Amino acid sequence: MRIVIVEDEARIARRIERLTRAFFGSELDLTTCDSITQGLHALETAPPDLLLLDLNLNGRDGFGLLESVSAGAFHTIIISAYADKAITAFAHGVLDFVPKPFAEERLNQAFARVSATLRKPESGLKFLAVKKQGNIILIDINDLRYIKGAGIYTELHLQNGQRELHDKSLEKLEQLLPSSFERIHKSYLVPIAQAQKILVQEGGKYQLQLKNGELVPIGRARYKELRGRLL
Template sequence: MKTLIIEDKEYIRKGLCNLLQLIDAKVEVIGKCESVKDAVVVANACKPDLVFLDINLTDGSGFDFLEQTENLLFKTIFITAYEKHALRALKIGAVDYILKPVDVDELKMALKKVAQLVIPEQKQQLEIAKQVWSNDTTKLILSLQDSFQVIDLNELLFCGSDKGYTTFHCRENKKYVVSKTLKEFEERLAKANFIRTHQSFMVNLKFIDKYDKSGIVYLKNGKKIPVSSRKKEHFLSTFLNWDN
């Protein structure tokens, strides 16, 4: 599998290359680039089967590279830092990604997953990811076991997390379960008027009916959500000053 690594930090490029050689002899690294310009030239010339793509490059973004190589057929795995805002479109599961520093087990899982991807479907998901990353703050794309589910955050009541899984509870009793922790969605949801009431819960402020001083939030559908003592002060400050 001809592989191109597009990453602006040399030590990441070298480290990823070494790991790929270590875990999979079938992966042939044909190039390592740090800029959109160079990556486009190499991709057009060598036509890779797989691209490891950083979001922030020296002269643009990973999405710029994808736009300029849209006629090529290759699979994509993003590599990026957790704290980067660009990961907003990737944490939700629209495409596969691995975090820096690259973990060998995550890399193995990503390679296994990418082998099962269908390129036309991935292209659609990459386009959705780009839209979410760039401007649409009302949609969330969840990676489910057998599909990608787009949900409207205005229809999402609350999220509950347990043992590494997060369940999204929407209106009309719709539920979606993803194998990611609530922390991975927290920054994204906080920007859409959600608040952490408990280690295991985030609630949409617009669906709160009342707060019981015993430490319980009642939603408009009758659901009761606990407010932990550690989160209580922040919750009350946000809730009482929220302009809906």
């Protein structure tokens, strides 16, 4: 996933970058710009999936950036102290408007909207191809209990208790699989049909109990969205 941040305050830009990486995972192509000129160059060089845009960039209006590019080619989240410009922002077709100062939970809510929008409910993917002992075997996605990230690979945990190693990252599989698969943690992707209930632990920690009784962690940033899907 490619994301461009356009923010002229270095401290805020670093915070946005940190929270963005925490939500979307380490395998992220992230570019940070501090001016409209830099932002325009980044967008024209390689169009992103998501633009995070401030509206006051060294005294220049951030809307000028959107008007200079094809905003429909990517999603945009405005992060700005000018809350009175929210209506104008939505008229430009942005996905969300996050007012400054912002809490981590509010930015994560906007990121969750991006994730839901980028998912492909119409995906016709039925099988995952796994290379094993010189052969290729097909795993029916309905046989998956959950998928766990393992660096640049993933572990496919099957309903029969077996595990298979897949050569695509969790981020890539999340893009390929249908919307019935939910990213509940930076390292876990679960078919929502396998979910039984959410367990709230001490210290603000959450776990998802699967139908076979197995427990997998839920990231704090994912808890509210997952709870909404299960209720």
